[in-house]
Amino acid sequence: MDIILLGPPGAGKGTQAQRLVEKRGMVQLSTGDMLRAAVKAGTPVGLKAKAVMEAGELVSDAIVSALIGEHLDQSEGKGAIFDGFPRTQHQAEALDILLGERGRSLSHVVELEVDEEALVERITGRFTCATCSAPYHDRFKPTEIQDTCDVCGGHEFKRRPDDNEQTVRTRMAEYRAKTAPILPYYEARGLVTRVDGMASVDEVSRQIDAVLDGAA
Numbered sequence: 001m002d003i004i005l006l007g008p009p010g011a012g013k014g015t016q017a018q019r020l021v022e023k024r025g026m027v028q029l030s031t032g033d034m035l036r037a038a039v040k041a042g043t044p045v046g047l048k049a050k051a052v053m054e055a056g057e058l059v060s061d062a063i064v065s066a067l068i069g070e071h072l073d074q075s076e077g078k079g080a081i082f083d084g085f086p087r088t089q090h091q092a093e094a095l096d097i098l099l100g101e102r103g104r105s106l107s108h109v110v111e112l113e114v115d116e117e118a119l120v121e122r123i124t125g126r127f128t129c130a131t132c133s134a135p136y137h138d139r140f141k142p143t144e145i146q147d148t149c150d151v152c153g154g155h156e157f158k159r160r161p162d163d164n165e166q167t168v169r170t171r172m173a174e175y176r177a178k179t180a181p182i183l184p185y186y187e188a189r190g191l192v193t194r195v196d197g198m199a200s201v202d203e204v205s206r207q208i209d210a211v212l213d214g215a216a
Contacts, residue, residue, distance in 0.1 A: 007112030112197030130156035
């Protein structure tokens, strides 16, 4: 079973993909992670990507497609979760070709629907312990004792520099402008199901399981 998880940054795609990996033995194909790994390993595709990135340019669809093709070949027999790809209709068409060449096809496109205002609050409130990386949130999961990590007792905390309101809203606008328009491409084939991305992690997992098991 090959599926796409769609949703803006912060919608929880990575968390849900990891749960599917653990529960169903699927393989998460995250283009960002794959590019970094290929560059680090010095593979032919990685060397091409490195040269492009060092020149300050965007990695081409051809390079990303080649990377995904490599990983599909390595994951034969396991379902794939596409996270961060495709982002455009051109990439969606390229993915169809990549899968078709391997006798595979998409089973589901699951979109995690989110409320922009709630998502801004969810993301801008995140912070982690600088010592053990335990995750917290200003509103939803504060430390039990102020300025003290519940896990290791550390007193230093950090926030990701891009977890700020302006960055989140920019990413949301980019998602709506570039990625959301590929939904009609998949809706025409009856592949799209939407789940409530603002629900708890467990509830989102339950909804995704229902979709994949044909119960939704």
